[in-house]
Amino acid sequence: MVGPAISSELDEKKVTVTQTTRPGLDVIIPVFDPGLPAEEDYAEEGIWPELRRAEASHFALMLKDELEKTNKFGAVRVTPNKHATGDIYIMGVIDESDGESVEISLELYDISGERWFSKSFDHTVNEQFHNNYRNKGKDAYRPVFKEAAAYIVEQLEDYSAKEIESLKNLTAVRFGANFSEETFAQYLETDGDSVTLIGMPSKDDPMLVRTKAIRVRDELFIDQMQLQYEAFDEKMRESYGVWQKESQLEVKAASDARMKSIGQAVVGALAIGLAIAAASSNSNNNYSFGKDVAAVMAGIGGGVLLSESFKTSEEARFHREALEELGKSIDIELAPQVVEFEKKTVELTGNANQQFSQWREFLKEIYREEAIPDKQL
Template identity: 30%
Template sequence: MNGSMRQVSSKLASPLMVLALLASSGCVTHETRPQPRLNAIQAAEEIPEAQLLDVGVRLFDENVPEDEKKREKERIFPDVRKAEARYLAMQVRNTLEGSGQWGQVRVIPVDDEALDVRVSAKILESTGMMLRLAVTVDDATGRVWFQKEYEQLADTRSYKDTTGKPRDPFQNLYATLANDILAHRQTLVAADLETIRNVSELRFARDLAPYAFESYLGTDKKKGTYQVLRLPSSDDPMLVRMDRIRERDYALLDTVNEHYALFTDNMSESYTNWRRYSHDEIEAHDEAQRSATTRKLLGAAAIIGGLVMGTQSNTYVGQAAATAGVFGGAYAVKSGFDKGAEVKMHSDSLKQLGESFQAEIQPMVVEVEGRTLQLRGTAEEQYQEWRRLLKELYENETGLPVVTAPVADGQAAAPTANAGGGTR
């Protein structure tokens, strides 16, 4: 090699090395190795009834951006997110219930503050590759137990399990959340747990009949918390009525949860497949993108090198090498853009998978006091209508006025209730 060629080579070394480093820096892959399986801590002994807290898992916040381009960039498909808001809430509910650490655990379709413990979550990211949630847990007194973000890469063993019902690829996240909730409950003494239960009961009663139950509860406006000022007698007729009404509310919630459970079972196979395909598409998308970036950078380096060599070499061999470098670089850049087209193909595939996913809600028929009520709309709308009917039920039982919205077409008014007991 003559002196001029060595000089050109040294001048090319620096930009080529920089471009090579830039290309290699994009080659970062997701770690999706099989993970150690984590389970929710099981109850070792029976918990006293007075300390057994019921839990409401609020339907998750779908967190769907209005901007379509942002949705595509973040791989968010509204139909999928709508289904996930129910599905993920049910997975948390099933994990909590399976631990035996709590009373009744239900998915609640509307924001209900009159619950012993409430779990709320926003979906930050949900693909077949990653699940991220922002979770808030609080209780009926208004005290926030904790706010925390959870994330987990998918356990890919679940995607390879084709026998029976595979374990959810993000079950470790649900178990971690369940254990965190349990850890906070274990910091409370028996008196704290009983207070939570009493406040929950009184807040429900006050919501339906504020004039009758307002005086039993006090509030700390600075802290935003509730405390029991006094308790009504256990045989107070008003409280007995409220217990019966709350029992009916629980019965309807149980019906709603049966609907969610059926919905979850019906979508499980399709959703697992969607997650599996989503995982594979994201891997292929990222790999194609890395390959496209690498080819474009190295192609650009070859073109730059060829041009520099051509301007500084006066020999036939040098000119030929320069021309070859330019053409080779141009081909590499074109190859990179071809890979870019493959990236778009995978993105379109993900979009089609999402758009093909649908969820339908059937009208709910409820039997109350020998009357049949048909509640229409989504499960959430049906439960809101039911709460309105509960207030009418209280009006019918007490003769006291309760302001309600007009009954929608096709919906029956709430019937008069008979006497009867009810338990929590």
């Protein structure tokens, strides 16, 4: 019989539904490697270093946003380096970004040092993207990060709830070892870059409880840092959108100019080749005046066409230089801040990486002071 059964029938069958939930892994996304070559290669590679450095933070935030949308993870945080505490780490490199095409390479490691994958993702922006009013305020590169997030979720499906719980326990012990190696090293086995959890302190172990409290404060600090990254990203958003649009147009113009120069160069080379072939086909002792003139004129014609192709190449180079100018004023610097933990304060200054290092040292100083009891006089 179709349709819902009456309640008595359901009671008889005693249907039991078992739902398995997995703990969410905390994700650390260090600011991307901007993918900058040796300085002398910037112009040759068509790379604008200041813009790439700004993109390094922007791309990390884009990936964070797409991962959060999946609702498959715990906290997802952008950090200045890979030394923050999390369950998995996504290391990104910018391989290409010119407004028209974007390519990134990602490596994912868990807290044990195991690499889940190493993979590149790319996207070509549709020519009409910026002309569609529905895309106003959208980032033209977002599809590449959406694809990457979906792939990461696929890899996550291979891990059971038990394996994920084990990773989270390892994270807790490794964080503790960062403050008290002598206490927590007994639970870890290290082999090169690989770390294995071989034991676990009891849940009420005072040292574990203490480091967990410190970790909560550490996470709050990094959460606050997210706001600073987002503020920086908001400042560059409008200018970056303009750059993407103008860059796509200029890259296309440069491509068209390059194709034009190739065509003209080929025609010029053919004209010169024909002139040489015509001259070579005659014996050294039997040049005709007409053929000499034809050969010379062909050579001159080829020379003029090749000159035009050089002008077109200069035009293409101008497009690259114009884009380079657009990125020279973009860089990231965090404002100084005073932070407090357990009635102690410290002023953090410099960029995000420097402030994070100062913060961690501040936490270690507090831990060391509490670990040494006052002497009774």
